[in-house]
Amino acid sequence: MSLPVYAGPFERLWYYLFRLFCILVLLFLVLPVLIIVPLSFNAEPYFTFTHGMLSLDPAAFSLRWYRDVFQNGMVDPTLPFASWAWLSDVWQNSQWIHSAKNSFLIAIGATVLSTILGTLAALGLSQESMPANRLITAILISPIIVPIIVTSASIFFLFARIGLTNTYLGIVLAHTVLGTPFVVITVTAAMSGFDRSLIRAAQMLGARPHVVFFRIIMPLIMPGVISGALFAFGTSFDEVVAVIFLTDFEQRTIPRQMWSGIREQISPSILAVASILVCLSILLLTVMELLRRRSERIRGLAPS
Numbered sequence: 039m040s041l042p043v044y045a046g047p048f049e050r051l052w053y054y055l056f057r058l059f060c061i062l063v064l065l066f067l068v069l070p071v072l073i074i075v076p077l078s079f080n081a082e083p084y085f086t087f088t089h090g091m092l093s094l095d096p097a098a099f100s101l102r103w104y105r106d107v108f109q110n111g112m113v114d115p116t117l118p119f120a121s122w123a124w125l126s127d128v129w130q131n132s133q134w135i136h137s138a139k140n141s142f143l144i145a146i147g148a149t150v151l152s153t154i155l156g157t158l159a160a161l162g163l164s165q166e167s168m169p170a171n172r173l174i175t176a177i178l179i180s181p182i183i184v185p186i187i188v189t190s191a192s193i194f195f196l197f198a199r200i201g202l203t204n205t206y207l208g209i210v211l212a213h214t215v216l217g218t219p220f221v222v223i224t225v226t227a228a229m230s231g232f233d234r235s236l237i238r239a240a241q242m243l244g245a246r247p248h249v250v251f252f253r254i255i256m257p258l259i260m261p262g263v264i265s266g267a268l269f270a271f272g273t274s275f276d277e278v279v280a281v282i283f284l285t286d287f288e289q290r291t292i293p294r295q296m297w298s299g300i301r302e303q304i305s306p307s308i309l310a311v312a313s314i315l316v317c318l319s320i321l322l323l324t325v326m327e328l329l330r331r332r333s334e335r336i337r338g339l340a341p342s
Contacts, residue, residue, distance in 0.1 A: 071316060078103055078309035085306065103310040107134045110307060134311060137295040144206065144291060145274040148213035152270035155214070156221025157263055161255070163222070164229040175226075179219040186279045189216070194283040204286045212280045217270030224269065228262025261329040268322050276315075 045053065081100035082088050090098025109115045111133035117124040128135055162168055163175055181189055193212045194203065202208030232255070240250045256263070278293035285294065292311060299308050 074309050075313045075316065078306065078313045080306055080309075083306055085304075085309070103306045106305065106307045107310050107314075108132055110134055111136070134292070134295060134307070137290050137292045140206075140289055141275055141291040141293075144209055144213060144289070145271050147206075147210040148217050148274040149267050149271040151210065151214040152217035152221050152274075153263060153267040156218045156266055156270070157225050157259075159218070160222050160225035160229060163226060164232070175222070178222050181216050182219045186216075186277075190280040190283045193280065197284060203284050204289065206289055209281060209284050209289055212284055213274035213277060216277060216280065217273045220269035220273060221263070221266030224262045224266035225259060228259040232258060261332055265326050265329050268326055272319065272322055275318075 076091070077085065077087065079099045079101070080088060080091060081098050081102065088098055108128050109132065111131050112127045113131050114123075114127060117127060159178055163171055163178075168174070190212070193215065197203050197208045197212070202211065236254050236258075237250055240254055245253070275291075276293055278291075278297055281289070281291050281294045282297070285291075290298075292315070296308050296311060299305060
């Protein structure tokens, strides 16, 4: 919002000071994350800026750590780059690629389950006749409130009894528990502005329950569902504590691989992977912002 023409001196001062404060807070939050991006191009095996990097010497920058992301664990790193033999070796033996495959597989499975369960729960909680609405909502979002190590330890003791530790199913279910609250929150927010007279009108016209759900309810709450699914995907993709408790090497994800790399073999390859994850996070945030604007347009509001 622009500054009104009739604003006085103090209002103008507050206007600029407030925006300066917001910019400083943003830099405080973002700079520690973005600083790893230039460090990932360091030609030397250091986690600090070298003299050559500070003087912008081209020889001080390199893609060696990005190449190492693919070559770490290969049987024959000397194979011609991007050849079929090289791609096959990377796909089967690279440790980072193995972790990336696990991360996407587990995150997609957890996202699907979280979206289905969270959406159904939010639809039920949005009903005015729902008994103990606040209590059930508090229980459903408790994984966000309870410390993650407590939740992970509890899940570990439960899954150890039923044989789900060190399995893909076990870690998918654990991430579903952690991701479902985000879907519940976003879909419940989408349902708060839902016009229920549309449901009654469809029922009066003879529409069956499944038709009402898929043709009326879902199109209007879809931005909230997709936003919740993206939150659930990001939660699963970034989760490390539950993975440490419940998995071994076969189910190792990218955050678990980064944790092991920091403890066992410090390498700037971690910075290269972190830079890729930052780009992925920015992409998810961009998609969520576009969905928010679309939701406002559907509701007849001017996008802010």
